[in-house]
Amino acid sequence: MNTYDLIVVGGGPGGYVAAIRAAQLGMKTALVEREHLGGICLNWGCIPTKALLRSAEMIEQIRQADRYGISVAGVEFDLDQIVARSRHIAGTLNKGVAHLLKKHQVEVYSGHARLTGGGQLEVDCDSGRIDMASGSIILATGARARSLPGIEPDGKLVWTYKEAMTPDSLPDSLLVMGAGAIGIEFASFYNSLGVKVTVVEALDQILPAEDAEIAELADKAFREKGIRILTGTRVIELRKGADSVVAVVESEAGRQEIEVTRLISAVGVVGNTEQLGLEHTRAEVDRGTIRVDEWSQTAEPGLYAIGDVAGAPCLAHKASHEGIICVERIAGEPGVSSLDRAAVPGCTYSSPQIASVGLTEAKAREQGYQVRIGRFPFKANGKAIALGDPEGMVKTVFDEQSGELLGAHMIGPEVTEMIQGYVVARQLETTEHELMQAIFPHPTLSESMHEAVLDAYGKVLHV
Structure with missing residues (x-):
């Protein structure tokens, strides 16, 4: 022994x-x-x-x-x-x-x-x-x-993350079932490589764990890149062919059939x-x-x-x-x-990137907080404009009474790196006062984090 x-x-x-x-x-x-x-x-x-x-x-x-x-x-x-x-x-x-x-x-x-x-x-x-x-x-x-009954991955037509990461060839078309971080990252990857991508999500928004306002911006950005997104929609049946699959999907609008070369199952673990x-x-x-x-x-x-x-x-x-x-x-x-x-940050490494920590605006209100909301668009940030990547936003959620930073939510360039600033701020129980007094270097994307705090208290400078 x-x-x-x-x-x-x-x-x-x-x-x-x-x-x-x-x-x-x-x-x-x-x-x-x-x-x-x-x-x-x-x-x-x-x-x-x-x-x-x-x-x-x-x-x-x-x-x-x-x-x-x-x-x-x-x-x-x-x-x-x-x-x-x-x-x-x-x-x-x-x-x-x-x-x-x-x-x-x-x-x-x-x-x-x-x-x-x-x-x-x-x-x-x-x-x-x-x-x-x-x-x-x-x-x-x-x-x-996780696999759903009747839609079990087979390694050929229906993929898990393993097959999706090691394709022998690019499929002409792809259906991604599940619009959490994993599904969205694969949708973004294959879309960038020229694959016709459709994303199906059972809930009413993609990236269900994210703030609704950020998820809406992400939805718009992905659609503009050519990704077809169907929310409030479930895959209820698959019919497999020799080298393609037909997915029968259902929503409030009824049923429709989508034929694709491959399907990625990304419905959780x-x-x-x-x-x-x-x-x-x-x-x-x-x-x-x-x-x-x-x-x-x-x-x-x-x-x-x-x-x-x-x-x-x-x-x-x-x-x-x-x-x-x-x-x-x-x-x-x-x-x-x-x-x-609540202190665990989440990151989605798609294009654009999404990152967050703490409570969404909706969750904060559900928990009874009176909130102050700050927003700052990257299109007003000099570094983002210089990089040629000005789309997106930083959003902050504060407790109106105490000034506690309840949550922070971002979409845009390098936000998966930037979110750690807010993570540390929450860990140190920083209030809006300390964040507003902090000096952010110029020109940086992180200035948007400062401005989003200032905006929550009516002090924003560059919009």
């Missing part, structure tokens, strides 16, 4: 970060991963998709080169090379995670772990079964793409809770995720769950932060705070 101070099951952004932090705190730590270090995020999600989107961004910029006084004869791209670059980047970072774990002396086991009760688990490795035990076990097994041996514990599973308290503790003493398997928001940075909190709580570190889900 191999015994440890901590065993982490799953080597994604939650699991490997938790293992490294535990090792830093002097804990003898083991990590079990059945497939690939870095998890879905590093290998099939966050990082390689951004590599693909970077290629798409370059293609768009070259197409618009004449706007900058540059003459380009034509734009050609090699899909195989675009995909190969993305996979190479994922592979490089995978090796980087392995190096970090080795550096911190985390013992890594390649295999499938199964709880057997009493703080013990067994790992099925290529070399045989290994029995392990610890007073503290963290489950960080992640999630997989479900936690990997199966075959973990949870039946040998008191841990509870609710709608595909493991129930935990504010410290990631399950109903089983000494058993924790973090990341996607522990519920939304299913974001890598949320998983990593949960992992650190969980480990430091186990280690008895002073000053540890539980996760504030």
